[in-house]
Amino acid sequence: MRDSWRLTKNQDALHTRARMIYAIRDFLINRDYLEVETPSIIPSPIPEPHIDAISCGDRFLHTSPELYMKQLLAAGYPKIFQICKCFRAGERGSFHLPEFTMLEWYCRGMDYRLLMKECEDLIFSIVHNLGYGDVIHYQGRTLSFKKPWETLSVREAFSCYAPMHMDEAVNKGLFDEIMVCHIEPHLGSAQPTFIYDYPVSEATLAKAKEKEPGIAERFELYMGGIEIANACSELTDMEEHHVRIEKVQEYRYSMNKARYPVSDCFLQDIADMPMAAGIALGVDRLAMIFSDVSVIDDVVAFIPELG
Amino acid sequence: MYSASDLKKGLRIKLDNEPYIVTEFNFVKPGKGQALYRSKLRNMITGAQFERTFRSADTFEPADLREKKMQYLYKEEKKYCFMDNESYEQVFLTEEQVGEAKNFFIDNLEVEILFFEDRPLGVTVPNFVDLVVVGADPWAKGDSVSGKTKPVTLQTGYQIQVPPFIEEGEKIRVDTRSGEYLTRVKG
Numbered sequence: 380m381r382d383s384w385r386l387t388k389n390q391d392a393l394h395t396r397a398r399m400i401y402a403i404r405d406f407l408i409n410r411d412y413l414e415v416e417t418p419s420i421i422p423s424p425i426p427e428p429h430i431d432a433i434s435c436g437d438r439f440l441h442t443s444p445e446l447y448m449k450q451l452l453a454a455g456y457p458k459i460f461q462i463c464k465c466f467r468a469g470e471r472g473s474f475h476l477p478e479f480t481m482l483e484w485y486c487r488g489m490d491y492r493l494l495m496k497e498c499e500d501l502i503f504s505i506v507h508n509l510g511y512g513d514v515i516h517y518q519g520r521t522l523s524f525k526k527p528w529e530t531l532s533v534r535e536a537f538s539c540y541a542p543m544h545m546d547e548a549v550n551k552g553l554f555d556e557i558m559v560c561h562i563e564p565h566l567g568s569a570q571p572t573f574i575y576d577y578p579v580s581e582a583t584l585a586k587a588k589e590k591e592p593g594i595a596e597r598f599e600l601y602m603g604g605i606e607i608a609n610a611c612s613e614l615t616d617m618e619e620h621h622v623r624i625e626k627v628q629e630y631r632y633s634m635n636k637a638r639y640p641v642s643d644c645f646l647q648d649i650a651d652m653p654m655a656a657g658i659a660l661g662v663d664r665l666a667m668i669f670s671d672v673s674v675i676d677d678v679v680a681f682i683p684e685l686g
Numbered sequence: 687m688y689s690a691s692d693l694k695k696g697l698r699i700k701l702d703n704e705p706y707i708v709t710e711f712n713f714v715k716p717g718k719g720q721a722l723y724r725s726k727l728r729n730m731i732t733g734a735q736f737e738r739t740f741r742s743a744d745t746f747e748p749a750d751l752r753e754k755k756m757q758y759l760y761k762e763e764k765k766y767c768f769m770d771n772e773s774y775e776q777v778f779l780t781e782e783q784v785g786e787a788k789n790f791f792i793d794n795l796e797v798e799i800l801f802f803e804d805r806p807l808g809v810t811v812p813n814f815v816d817l818v819v820v821g822a823d824p825w826a827k828g829d830s831v832s833g834k835t836k837p838v839t840l841q842t843g844y845q846i847q848v849p850p851f852i853e854e855g856e857k858i859r860v861d862t863r864s865g866e867y868l869t870r871v872k873g
Contacts, residue, residue, distance in 0.1 A: 470721070
């Protein structure tokens with residue numbers, strides 16, 4: 380009974396969500412992206428400092444399709460996308476579900492700057508596909524989708540909104556706290572905001588900038604203070620991959636977190652991977668924006684606490 | 687011991703040797719960053735509210751809060767005295783600490799005193815308390831229209847709205863949670 384009550388309550392949001400997913404497919408297929416499916420039960424997830432997998436027998440549920448999408452890139456598929464459920468242990472809040480829907484797309488030959496443009500184009504086309512003008516209302520704020528959108532480097536964002544500079548925050552281990560408490564609330568408040576050029580320490584699998592090795596070619600998209608997408612120019616240097624992953628493993632060990640073995644196969648594929656950029660976009664969160672709801676529960680038919 | 691992932695609204699924890707209650711809570715995770723637990727806390731002694739962000743590795747002790755049955759004895763200047771009937775131990779609470787509960791303090795009333803470690807913090811009175819009406823205007827016949835009430839003063843000084851047929855000297859039952867009249871008590 381309670382399940383059906385929730386379903387009824389959210390019918391409008393579920394309709395918006397479905398139309399939005401249709402618009403995403405329409406846009407990407409028109410741009411010659413191939414829709415693919417990759418395994419969701421996998422031997423080991425990619426080690427990330429702060430992402431924990433849910434185990435499934437002696438395997439794991441994937442935390443994102445990234446690993447296998449990259450294998451496809453390396454195997455010669457130039458433009459691919461996937462919309463799938465991802466699973467992360469211990470993530471539950473107003474913007475988090477342990478089981479959520481992710482859109483990932485990858486393009487050979489692209490860098491993060493070009494991908495930023497494509498991301499803008501995709502969302503702009505969704506807005507029009509849903510029948511909105513250039514402006515929507517989200518939680519009492521007016522969001523304008525007129526291009527170009529706001530872009531802000533992470534360093535600039537710290538200067539604008541934070542009580543200390545970016546480097547100081549990284550050195551003091553306060554990067555995440557300042558991001559959440561001081562910066563995120565300002566991002567994407569009048570129009571979508573791209574925030575880009577993260578410290579390498581905050582971007583495990585992103586390529587470092589040639590002229591500034593401490594900075595990674597990574598960006599995030601925010602709307603209404605909510606993180607919508609994360610993207611980067613993919614790291615294709617195998618040596619560098621080894622070093623970065625080793626660091627993550629050390630961190631996970633020091634924090635008593637599960638260690639995920641990295642397959643040699645994956646590292647070999649990285650070596651074969653062409654220059655590319657990839658992006659992961661939270662479908663549920665984008666649906667929150669277009670449905671004007673403040674809690675992620677409102678854009679899914681079933682929430683984990685009921686089942 | 688609690689960890690940050692145990693935090694939820696209403697949880698009572700000990701920080702810097704003082705008891706706090708979690709009044710608001712949200713799980714956040716910036717980008718590829720670590721899980722953070724944004725909380726609003728209220729100090730259970732001073733009432734001060736503040737925001738604090740915890741990391742998943744943070745741990746807390748539960749606040750050692752206990753309730754003990756005691757009896758209300760008397761008011762002395764601005765303090766209220768309660769006694770443990772078994773140990774004869776006496777404790778005092780301030781006007782601020784007792785809050786609205788003072789409206790229901792009658793001699794020998796059995797109450798629950800909330801302690802943080804050995805320190806009394808507050809009092810909970812029974813849900814229903816019978817009190818004597820000490821001041822009321824007489825019942826004017828014809829005032830019996832349903833829904834109509836009149837103010838009376840109870841033995842504790844508490845002023846309350848009651849049906850017009852309640853007279854001085856009668857005993858009434860009050861719901862201490864809402865502070866409202868429930869029924870007339872005979873005898």
